[in-house]
Amino acid sequence: MAEKVLMKGNEAIAEAAILAGCRHYFGYPITPQTEIAAYMAKRMPKIGGTFLQAESEIAAINMVYGVSSAGKRVMTSSSSPGISLKGEGISYLAGADLPALVVNCQRGGPGLGGIQPSQSDYFQATRGGGHGDYHMIVLAPDSVQEMAQLTIKGFELADEYRMTSMILADGTIGQMMEPVSFDFEIKEAPEKPWATTGTGMKRPHNIINSLYLKPEKLEETNIARYEKYAVVEEKEALAEEYMMDGAEIVLAAFGIAARVTKNAVKAARAEGIKAGLIRPVTLWPFPKAYFEKALGTAKEMISIELSMGQMIEDVRLATQCRIPVSLTKRVGGMIPSVEEVLCAIRKAAERIGD
Amino acid sequence: MTREYLFAGFGGQGLLFSGKVLAYKGLLEDKNVSWLPSYGPEMRGGTANCSVIISDEPVGAPIIANPDVLVAMNLPSLDKYESTVKSGGTIFVDNSLIERKVMRDDVSVYYIPATRLAGEIGAPTLANMILVGKLLSVFDEYDEEYVGKALAKCVSARHKDLLELNKKAMETGRAY
Numbered sequence: 001m002a003e004k005v006l007m008k009g010n011e012a013i014a015e016a017a018i019l020a021g022c023r024h025y026f027g028y029p030i031t032p033q034t035e036i037a038a039y040m041a042k043r044m045p046k047i048g049g050t051f052l053q054a055e056s057e058i059a060a061i062n063m064v065y066g067v068s069s070a071g072k073r074v075m076t077s078s079s080s081p082g083i084s085l086k087g088e089g090i091s092y093l094a095g096a097d098l099p100a101l102v103v104n105c106q107r108g109g110p111g112l113g114g115i116q117p118s119q120s121d122y123f124q125a126t127r128g129g130g131h132g133d134y135h136m137i138v139l140a141p142d143s144v145q146e147m148a149q150l151t152i153k154g155f156e157l158a159d160e161y162r163m164t165s166m167i168l169a170d171g172t173i174g175q176m177m178e179p180v181s182f183d184f185e186i187k188e189a190p191e192k193p194w195a196t197t198g199t200g201m202k203r204p205h206n207i208i209n210s211l212y213l214k215p216e217k218l219e220e221t222n223i224a225r226y227e228k229y230a231v232v233e234e235k236e237a238l239a240e241e242y243m244m245d246g247a248e249i250v251l252a253a254f255g256i257a258a259r260v261t262k263n264a265v266k267a268a269r270a271e272g273i274k275a276g277l278i279r280p281v282t283l284w285p286f287p288k289a290y291f292e293k294a295l296g297t298a299k300e301m302i303s304i305e306l307s308m309g310q311m312i313e314d315v316r317l318a319t320q321c322r323i324p325v326s327l328t329k330r331v332g333g334m335i336p337s338v339e340e341v342l343c344a345i346r347k348a349a350e351r352i353g354d
Numbered sequence: 355m356t357r358e359y360l361f362a363g364f365g366g367q368g369l370l371f372s373g374k375v376l377a378y379k380g381l382l383e384d385k386n387v388s389w390l391p392s393y394g395p396e397m398r399g400g401t402a403n404c405s406v407i408i409s410d411e412p413v414g415a416p417i418i419a420n421p422d423v424l425v426a427m428n429l430p431s432l433d434k435y436e437s438t439v440k441s442g443g444t445i446f447v448d449n450s451l452i453e454r455k456v457m458r459d460d461v462s463v464y465y466i467p468a469t470r471l472a473g474e475i476g477a478p479t480l481a482n483m484i485l486v487g488k489l490l491s492v493f494d495e496y497d498e499e500y501v502g503k504a505l506a507k508c509v510s511a512r513h514k515d516l517l518e519l520n521k522k523a524m525e526t527g528r529a530y
Contacts, residue, residue: 006378006389006507032393115393176416177374177389179381256415263414337419 002183009147010035010077010174013103013167014043016148017075019182020155021189022101023049024067024074026060028082031115032171033105036077057082061089061102068098069208071195073155077103079171080121081112083129090164091130095210097194097225099158101151102136103167105174106306108333116333117171117256122310125168126284133222135229137165137236138283140254144178150281152184159190161232168283170306172256172335232285239287240279243269247276249348250294252315253304254280256335261304264341273349283311291318299352301325302344304336356409357493358418361482362435363427363448365402368482371508372425373404376486379504380408383497388416401430425485427451427468444492446485464488471526480523487527496528 007015014036017025025040037053044051054060060076067074078086083104093100106121108114125138137157139150147169154165196206212218240258243265244250253261258279268275274297278290291301300323303312309327316325328344330336359376361369370391380387390405405418424439425446426432432445432452439445441460450467466488468481477483490496501524509517 004381006374006381006387171393172390172416175391175393177377178413178416179387260415260417266414335417337417338415339419 002181004179004181006177007144007180008035008175008177009141009144009169010105011039012144012148012180013077013151013169014039015182016151016184017101017155018043018047018049019184020073020152020186022073022075022155023047024063024072025050026052026054026063026074026076027078028054028057028060030079030082032107032117032174033077033079033103035174036103036105057085058089061086061093064100064102065089065093065096065098068093068100069096069196071192071197073099073101073159073189075101075103077105079105079107080109080118083121083124087124087130089130090136091128091132091134092210093164094128094130094134094136094225095132096208097162098164098208099155099162100164101154101158101167102164103169106168106170108331114333115171117173117306117335118331118333119168119170119255119257119306120308120310120331121168122283122305122307125166126286126314134225135163135232135284137161137163137232137285138168139165140168140281140283141173142255142258142279144173144176144180146281147173148180148182149184152186155189156187157232157236159192161228162194163228163232168255170255171333236282237285237287237289238281239290240281241290242277242279244276244278244294246274246297247294248274248297248299248352249276249345250291250298250301251275251277251304251341251345252280252291252301252311253277254283254311255306257304257306260336260338261341263338264345267338267342268345268349271346273345275345275349280311286314286318288318291315295319295322298323300348302348303327304341304344305329306335307331356407356411357423358421359406359408359423359425360403360418360421360435360438361406361425361427362401362403362431365400367402367427368479369402369425369427370404372482372486373406375483375504375508376489377406377408378507379500382500382503382507385409386411386413388413390416401428403431423489425489427482427485429454432456446489448481448485450481464492466527466530468527471530472523475522475526477519477523480520483520483523484527484530487524488530489527490524491528
């Protein structure tokens with residue numbers, strides 16, 4: 001096994017992207033994700049890649065559109081306010097069916113908000129974020145190791161489905177250091193016969209476009225895209241189950257909230273409370289099947305979030321509101337403590353004990 | 355076993371670095387580790403801290419509410435975090451910068467004039483490493499081989515010349 005190194009989550013994303021064959025990075029600095037850009041600035045020139053600090057987030061995402069059109073693996077990264085700026089470009093990527101990786105190392109909002117960790121861009125990420133009917137594949141790492149692993153997976157899924165993958169991280173996972181191994185098997189990027197790489201006078205022109213003025217044609221592209229999304233939902237939804245054996249109180253949490261929740265679930269089990277955690281790794285597609293399965297033993301669910309309650313809607317949809325789902329949250333850059341989560345579990349245990 | 359450390363002081367005192375050396379030593383010894391910095395708008399002169407967890411088990415939340423060990427390098431940090439240390443925990447105080455004593459009697463306290471000692475050995479910026487040296491010796495975890503390896507991982511190639519000085523600082527703390 002490759003040697004483990006101690007690295008920040010943001011740096012792990014950058015290194016993994018390079019390993020995945022990404023040679024084009026465009027970004028604009030914003031806390032708490034700037035280490036990604038800094039790492040790329042250092043490494044890309046040495047390996048024949050391109051690092052470019054664009055004049056704005058909007059410029060950066062449009063550069064991503066250009067490189068992706070030419071068939072190369074490409075990424076950009078930002079944090080919440082910057083991702084809003086990229087929204088238009090992300091919608092264009094979706095409309096043109098272009099693969100790309102976008103990293104959102106979330107901070108508190110709305111507006112400029114703050115620079116501390118948050119998960120309040122969940123709706124933006126899982127519902128598309130920009131205008132029009134579309135989805136991104138949204139991956140939610142909860143460790144530095146997963147920052148690397150899901151970056152690689154993000155590129156692979158993006159290419160496979162011609163979609164944008166988003167790493168939805170947060171300030172804590174981005175800033176923290178943990179041991180990480182880069183011992184990955186990496187699939188080569190597939191052939192991209194649709195890319196605008198020059199016809200060599202041997203084939204018709206490829207056209208990358210998101211403009212369809214004929215409504216019949218635009219309807220057709222939308223419907224075809226949603227058929228593809230149905231396949232992604234069928235095949236790619238992923239979650240981690242933690243202490244779910246016979247779980248009566250099922251917690252849902254992703255990213256840094258899941259790390260806190262794991263401690264709380266472990267403590268609750270030690271007190272004899274049958275608690276368990278479902279940690280969505282893909283936020284879109286949402287891993288509904290794990291929640292349906294949990295209904296076998298679950299009597300209550302609690303969504304633990306760094307938002308005013310966003311993922312909780314997907315938990316309710318996945319369980320069709322068949323059991324109560326409550327919310328435990330902190331926002332604005334605050335993180336729920338293990339004690340707060342444990343308290344919520346104990347209260348749920350009292351309720352179901354009646 | 356799990357031990358949670360909080361390093362706190364002014365930005366520029368090298369607290370994040372000393373936490374990293376400790377975490378890297380843990381990693382090299384095959385432990386589970388996490389390192390989490392405060393990342394505010396504060397830079398040199400402001401407050402800075404980092405949380406390090408070293409454990410035999412996988413690390414859950416990297417956030418520490420009640421550390422086992424506090425390393426305090428300025429008065430605001432001691433004021434802020436003294437009460438958060440677990441009962442039975444340990445506090446290391448740079449008493450060349452902090453005049454007051456620790457008020458609790460349910461924790462072990464070590465006063466080390468780290469900043470003064472650092473000046474005396476010609477390494478005025480390495481008070482942080484003197485404290486780490488002392489910390490490791492107090493816990494009987496000062497393994498020269500791993501200390502050396504961890505330092506080698508953390509001192510950047512650009513500052514290779516400072517490797518020996520870092521070791522000297524840690525040795526000074528160990529011997530104090």
